[in-house]
Amino acid sequence: MDKLALEFYEALALLDRPRVEALFQQAISQKVPMQVVEELITPLLIRLGDEWSAGKIALSQIYMASRICEDIVERVLPAMAVERKAYPPMAIVVLNDYHTLGKRIVLSVMQASGFDVLDYGRMDVDALVGRILADGVKYLLVSVLMLPAALKVKTLRAALDARGAQVRIVVGGAPFLFDSELWREVGADAMGCNAADAVTIVQRWREEAA
Amino acid sequence: MMTAMQRVLTAMGQQEPDRVPLFLFPTMHGAKELGLSIREYFSRAEYVVEGQIRLLAKYRGDCLSAFYYASLEVEAFGGDTLFFDNGPPNAGEPIIRHDEDIDYLEPPRVMEAAGLVRGLETIRGLKERVGDTVPIIGVAISPFSLPVMQMGFDRYIELIYEQPVRFARLMAVNQTFCLEWANAQMAAGATAICYFDPLSSTTNIPRELYLKTGHRVAVETLRQIQGPAATHLASGRGLGIVDDLLATGTAAVGVSALEDLADWKAAARNRFTLIGNLNGVEMRRWTAAQAESEVKTAIAKAGRGGGFILSDNHGEIPWQVPDDVLLAIRDALDRWGRYPLDWLE
Numbered sequence: 361m362d363k364l365a366l367e368f369y370e371a372l373a374l375l376d377r378p379r380v381e382a383l384f385q386q387a388i389s390q391k392v393p394m395q396v397v398e399e400l401i402t403p404l405l406i407r408l409g410d411e412w413s414a415g416k417i418a419l420s421q422i423y424m425a426s427r428i429c430e431d432i433v434e435r436v437l438p439a440m441a442v443e444r445k446a447y448p449p450m451a452i453v454v455l456n457d458y459h460t461l462g463k464r465i466v467l468s469v470m471q472a473s474g475f476d477v478l479d480y481g482r483m484d485v486d487a488l489v490g491r492i493l494a495d496g497v498k499y500l501l502v503s504v505l506m507l508p509a510a511l512k513v514k515t516l517r518a519a520l521d522a523r524g525a526q527v528r529i530v531v532g533g534a535p536f537l538f539d540s541e542l543w544r545e546v547g548a549d550a551m552g553c554n555a556a557d558a559v560t561i562v563q564r565w566r567e568e569a570a
Numbered sequence: 571m572m573t574a575m576q577r578v579l580t581a582m583g584q585q586e587p588d589r590v591p592l593f594l595f596p597t598m599h600g601a602k603e604l605g606l607s608i609r610e611y612f613s614r615a616e617y618v619v620e621g622q623i624r625l626l627a628k629y630r631g632d633c634l635s636a637f638y639y640a641s642l643e644v645e646a647f648g649g650d651t652l653f654f655d656n657g658p659p660n661a662g663e664p665i666i667r668h669d670e671d672i673d674y675l676e677p678p679r680v681m682e683a684a685g686l687v688r689g690l691e692t693i694r695g696l697k698e699r700v701g702d703t704v705p706i707i708g709v710a711i712s713p714f715s716l717p718v719m720q721m722g723f724d725r726y727i728e729l730i731y732e733q734p735v736r737f738a739r740l741m742a743v744n745q746t747f748c749l750e751w752a753n754a755q756m757a758a759g760a761t762a763i764c765y766f767d768p769l770s771s772t773t774n775i776p777r778e779l780y781l782k783t784g785h786r787v788a789v790e791t792l793r794q795i796q797g798p799a800a801t802h803l804a805s806g807r808g809l810g811i812v813d814d815l816l817a818t819g820t821a822a823v824g825v826s827a828l829e830d831l832a833d834w835k836a837a838a839r840n841r842f843t844l845i846g847n848l849n850g851v852e853m854r855r856w857t858a859a860q861a862e863s864e865v866k867t868a869i870a871k872a873g874r875g876g877g878f879i880l881s882d883n884h885g886e887i888p889w890q891v892p893d894d895v896l897l898a899i900r901d902a903l904d905r906w907g908r909y910p911l912d913w914l915e
């Protein structure tokens with residue numbers, strides 16, 4: 361897999377879609393799709409995420425690369441397919457904010473990594489709490505861009521606590537990158553520095569629960 | 571004692587003035603001063619003029635800003651703005667709904683856009699109050715960064731990569747608009763234009779692509795702005811494109827808190843001025859001691875020889891930042907910002 365992984369990475373970094381698709385086909389001819397996702401796709405998305413965090417690659421590359429991965433994985437592992445990861449119900453939301461690119465990228469990365477995530481779009485706290493309870497969501501991913509939206513997580517946490525909902529919240533988005541204490545202050549359980557962190561964090565939670 | 575204008579011009583001439591100049595951009599705090607909601611505050615030029623003048627007296631900064639909010643320019647294109655009680659206004663639904671809309675998009679005229687006219691009145695009002703003693707900073711969103719609000723970030727990235735012809739047309743429309751807007755601000759009395767161009771930051775697009783897109787647009791646009799321009803990456807990273815930025819003809823660059831001012835100082839080599847790089851988001855919970863230490867560190871890294879203006883790293887102080895912190899920043903500047911910076915030896 362090593363040589364393939366390297367070639368895959370290079371093709372993805374160049375956003376060479378035909379080449380990425382050809383390499384993916386080659387990989388799934390040798391292994392089952394979920395294994396290819398876990399051994400090839402997810403590690404590469406994590407690597408790209410880390411490179412963005414370190415200032416080595418740009419957001420436009422992350423966005424385009426994660427969309428390509430999402431497309432190719434969805435073709436062999438459609439949403440809700442039985443082979444996809446069996447995880448506690450998860451949802452992603454943009455809280456009191458009008459900026460959806462962060463959510464779009466996290467969703468792509470999660471889908472491409474074999475997770476099913478409910479897309480709640482943009483919501484405010486009251487409607488969101490109702491929805492979380494109705495769907496039995498256990499892991500909530502929140503993306504924000506503006507500082508007031510980040511501070512709203514505090515209200516969300518209080519509202520969930522008041523209803524006795526056991527939900528773990530992972531937050532992400534620019535305000536959290538600029539203030540590394542903010543996620544704790546607003547009562548989140550974790551914070552992602554880039555989209556691929558969402559994968560590592562929910563995996564960690566799952567292992568802790570096991 | 572120097573006037574704010576003399577201080578800033580000296581620093582920008584790469585000389586040491588009497589102390590490090592301070593560009594504080596409390597764009598929304600004027601509403602607090604006047605007891606208005608943020609929405610009301612931005613509804614009349616007189617309010618913003620009065621707010622800016624009061625904040626200048628209160629925090630003793632070295633500039634006035636005529637900036638309302640980024641979405642003001644989208645309003646000129648027919649877009650909506652969403653207002654909040656505790657933060658900056660945001661652009662509403664994109665005005666470019668389908669990529670084909672770009673083929674028919676026309677640049678709006680500044681004098682036909684109520685918000686922009688208010689912006690110009692604000693500059694004229696400020697100029698009447700301070701004459702040439704305090705620089706008045708006008709703001710224009712770059713033609714290259716504006717589409718994020720015009721069409722949404724995701725679709726705009728796809729456009730850049732996949733539709734070069736439409737992208738070029740959008741840049742032409744936005745450039746015509748940007749130039750009319752920037753030059754109208756200069757004519758109204760602005761001292762310089764802050765060219766907001768975070769999309770050009772390496773946080774957002776890779777350098778190779780920047781050179782073919784945002785860089786070309788900036789070179790052409792800045793050349794036609796009738797006055798000095800400072801480029802602000804709005805806290806995006808820029809160390810990887812320092813010389814490219816300089817080649818656009820920019821006189822100054824706004825530096826991100828995610829980068830080291832000392833690295834910027836070394837890269838700039840007194841060829842342009844650095845503005846920055848206090849972390850506005852974190853500032854909300856600084857103590858006075860922290861504010862002092864942040865100010866001191868920034869001055870130690872970038873103050874020598876002029877070419878440095880202390881500021882936040884985004885060009886806007888968040889609504890949540892308390893007065894005490896801003897006053898502590900100003901006090902620290904009195905303590906550590908006087909030239910010569912003997913304490914550094």
Ligand code: B12
Binds near residue numbers: 531532640850883886
């Ligand atoms: C480009 C930019 C602009 C552009 C385009 C903005 C836009 N998107 O609409 C322009 C010039 C138009 C602009 C304007 C404004 N901006 Co601006 N801008 C930026 C900049 C540089 C990038 C923003 C962006 O969209 N990035 C793309 C997103 C996807 O990145 P991200 O949120 O970091 O997400 C990544 C990770 O954090 C993570 N992630 C995101 N969500 C999640 C969720 C989970 C669960 C996980 C695990 C991970 C994760 O994954 C993503 C990919 O790796 C940032 C500063 C910066 N360095 O980031 C300021 C910034 C967002 N802007 C800011 C502000 C205030 C504004 C304005 C309100 C200013 C004004 N008064 O008008 C306007 C609002 C514009 C509007 N839409 O109406 C502030 C917001 C914070 C605050 N102070 O409240 C920022 C953070 C600057 C700062 N340091 O203060 N801006």
